[in-house]
Amino acid sequence: MSEFIFKEQANTSLREKVTNDLREAILNGDLAPGARIKEMDIAEQMKVSRGPIREAIRQLEREGLLVSYPYKETVVADLGASEVQHILNPIRFHIEWYVVRTYLNLMDDDFFAKLQAIVDDMHASVAGGEKNRLVDLDLLFHHSILELATERTVMLTWQSIVNQIRLHFAKNLPFFDHDHMASDHQALLDAFRSKELERIQAAIVAHLGSDENLLCFSR
Amino acid sequence: MSEFIFKEQANTSLREKVTNDLREAILNGDLAPGARIKEMDIAEQMKVSRGPIREAIRQLEREGLLVSYPYKETVVADLGASEVQHILNPIRFHIEWYVVRTYLNLMDDDFFAKLQAIVDDMHASVAGGEKNRLVDLDLLFHHSILELATERTVMLTWQSIVNQIRLHFAKNLPFFDHDHMASDHQALLDAFRSKELERIQAAIVAHLGSDENLLCFSR
DNA sequence: CAAATAAATATTGTTGACAATATTCAAAAT
DNA sequence: ATTTTGAATATTGTCAACAATATTTATTTG
Secondary structure (H helix, E strand, O other), rough: OOOOOOOOOOOOOHHHHHHHHHHHHHHOOOOOOOEEEEEEHHHHHEEEEEEEHHHHHHHHHOOOOOOEEOOOOEEEEEOOOOHHHHHHHHHHHHHHHHHHHHHHHOOOHHHHHHHHHHHHHHHHHHHHOHHHHHHHHHHHHHHHOOOOOOOHHHHHHHHHHHHHHHHHHHHHHHHHHHHHHHHHHHHHHHHHHHHHHHHHHHHHHHHHOHHHHEEOOOO | OOOOOOOOOOOOOHHHHHHHHHHHHHHHHHOOOEEEHHHHHHHHHHOOHHHHHHHHHHHHHHOOOOEOOOOOOOEOOOHHHHHHHHHHHHHHHHHHHHHHHOOOOOOOOEEEEEEEHHHHHHHHHHHOHHHHHHHHHHHHHHHHHOOOOOOHHHHHHHHHHHHHHHHHHHHHHHHHHHHHHHHHHHHHHHHHHOOOHHHHHHHHHHHHHHHHHHHHEOO
């Protein structure tokens, strides 16, 4: 057989689509924090049975987007800014810094080009006022970095926090300096290109570490 | 109505019991890393239908104990020691250090007594050769600390890694110095009692931070 | 005999019905 | 009027049957 002409057809189960759609609705704000999730409602709107819905709920619960009270109800989670600042962002920082310093040698021209394309798109999004796209690109940038790692735990941990970060963005995006968001990632990329660990660390700290919660790692 | 005489009856769904039993089996080693999980097998052994089993699988997947390949199979996850060292333990460190420095004022005599009882039990477990109990007590010690925090994210993050830590323990316990495990926690507790932040930080670093991955935080 | 094809089996994915639990609302009692 | 009780309703939890997909085995074909 000829090989690798076509990309493998994604075998997405209904459950997976439901999970994605539900997550999207939460991050959109269509389902605001505190909103109750009624299985039957969702099932009817999506024209599927409750089975896949329930499985999706279990998954989103573990992603921190839903909170479920047995035999009672499940509601959309709320998230304080301080939790992002003191807990989630430091974890992001830690993982990313680990991956970067461990897999720096895997960063080649192709990789840099890919990141540069994302940053360029970010600038375009800012200019065009496409705020949601800006968030997607921001997280895609970081996702691309984490893809360098082979450890399953890296992606697993990322997935356990990334959607809470998205929720935070959705809530607070209006208060962010969008220009700064784009140029910040350019600075990160430039630091990667230099391959100087200290400069890279400083860039990541500047990007993720707030002044209130300064982190310094050695090695 | 009279009040607070009886403890609230735990309303555990079947799904929850299944989740706990499955998790237990994995951590016991009854289901070793790589072992395939056949829904029907489990369902028949537990005498329940596949519904709750599938929901439990989704949950344990997000806890990092199972890996699921759609339409194919789900297997018990494997975990490298380096992932614990470089990713999970640093996250533990971060959360615990955040909670301790933030909620230090909540540590009262009752709290210390509770931790002391756990440490005493640890020593007893070492003497009695009850290794699994030692692990439980170790993690209970840290869980008790995290309970000081009110942020939902703290427990959520802990839950997303604690069972992987347990899996790591189950795999490597024979190579640990059990005496040292117990006395290490006594040192932590003594540091808490002193309420000196620098001493506490040093104790946590000594406990969780390896020399290869030294962490230092300010504030 | 080796490779391709097709039938048979095993396993996961989905559904709709039924059971258990919680909530709401109206009637009764104090 | 307030509380208590109990029926009615809504919602979540569980199940067993059916559908879709993957794997294995047997069969054919060159």
